Amino acid sequence: MPSQADEEAHQLSYLQKHLANILSLLSEHVEGEGKESMVLTIEGFEHLGFLIHFGDKGSEGVPLSQAAPFFANSDPDMPAVPVLASQVHDWLLEIIAASLEHVSEKNSAKESGSPSSSDQDIAMSDASPSSAKASQSARSSFFIEGVSKSSYVKQASDLKNSSVKVINCHDSVIYVLAPLRYATIYGCSDATIVLGAVGKAVRVEHCERVHVILASKRVCIVNCRECIFFLGVNQRPLIVGDNHKLQVAPYNTFYSQLEEHMTEVGIDATINRWHEPLALGVIDPHDSLSHPAGVADAQTESAACLDPDQFTNFLIPNWFEGEPTKSTRNNPFPLPDPYFTSQQRNQKNLGEIQQILREAPLEENRKRELSCALHVYFKDWLYASGNIRQLYCLLGD
Structure with missing residues (x-):
């Protein structure tokens, strides 16, 4: 299992390698020759925010256009002037190179036994069930780490307005029953993980034999194996990287505050695109950490729909005291006929x-x-x- 630092370096290297192609997709053609004919508008530049985040981990960060020198402090009442794509390309390559150098320095510091302060709050641990399994960082991200052979519950009073990261949890059942902005599930195996209502996006990465139950606007699945996803999602699930034997199914549970949490973060229960997974890109043996050497590029494997005969409801115990009169009593996402x-x-x-x-x-x-x-x-x-x-x-x- 690659460490978070390894994975971060891998992602930066991938972005560095494919940046020119990404920018070409976002750029517009104008009169001119060669590189001078490709420009990027502020709207196209903001689309890079799906891949690039400026600011501390777990924070909202700043709009990408304000972090770059091209559009920062531009007059909001005037249309921003497009910039050359080549200029954006050169600036981003400098940023990526600096970030890679920073990751390398963090790795060197860890190897010498002196982790940097900026990385301490996301260090993975081998905590036993009796050890502390969660931490709240100053950046409003809540970490659940190292839960093993146990059940673990967090509710809205613990996590409201937070982002959650579930890291290296194994053979356990994790309940995160709260309205969230973002959620990340990383490096888990043989576990069931239930997420409440996630208003922005969920990322599931490097997991094996995990059942994930979530209500969210978006979900991205990366480098996972033999996992089943019970989804209530307003956008198509994205599947990226080296995945094997994934299955998707409609959402299959509820708890008393679910609809209240969904309303709070803006999830529409009448829209569920769980059955429309979108596999993006190809598996590049030079870019994938787990791809066998010498194997040619292949299309990213998508997910199959779970056989309806294998579909079951998941019952969440009632931990909530003093339920509101409008409490959720059924699955808010309508089930497909089969x-x-x-x-x-x-x-x-x-x-x-x-x-x-x-x-x-x-x-x-x-x-x-x-x-x-x-x-x-x-x-x-x-x-x-x-x-x-x-x-x-x-x-x-």
Whole structure:
């Protein structure tokens, strides 16, 4: 698993290599020859904000046009004059080179045992379940790190108006039931992670065998394997990098404050584009950290839709005291017909089995034996699946 510093350097190098192509897509042609015929308007320049962020990590940062010398302090009442794309290209290359040098210095400092103060708040830890698993940085980002073989819950009172980063959590269930601006899930495996309502975007990166349940405007999935995403998203899910065996499914849960949180951050429950994943780019063996050597470029692998027969609801325990009168009592995202039909069929089958057991023509002692046998099998399943640990954690809370 690459470290965050390695991944940051990798992303900067990728941006450095492909910057010219990116700018050419954003530029406009004017009269002239060669490089002089390509210019960038302030609107096109702001689109680079999807890739480049100026400011401290976790902060809102400043608009990209105000961070650059080309458009900063321009008269808001006058249209900004376009600038040469080549000029923007040269300026950004200088910024990227300086950033790469800074990442290199941080790595050197860590290797010598003296991490820089600017990096201390995002250092990954190997915390055990009994250790502190979360930290609130001065930049309003909340970090949940190193949770292992445990359940972990954070609510709106802990995280309001924050961005959340879930890092290196394994074999656990993480509940983040709050309105958020941004969320990042990085380096997790064999876990279930539930995010409340995320108003801007969610990024899931370098995860394996993780179930992610989220309501958000946008989600970007990068370099993940064998993960299932239960999505309520207003924009198409973006899939980038080296991904394998990903599945997407409609949103499958609720908690009492979900609709309130969605309204607060501006998520529209009538729009869910979970089934329209957009795979961007190709896998370049020179750019991917995990791509086998000697393999030619290949199209980024997209995600398949989960079989409706495999679709189940996820039940969130009720931790909320004094529920409001307008509390959410059902999944706010309408289910597509195949998934709704499957859900109804499963509920009907369960009801029929329960009725058969209740009406079974058995003597009382035989009914007690049957009940004991069912309890034994259920207990065996709890232990075999690992869910017994989650049950103990929830009872402990």
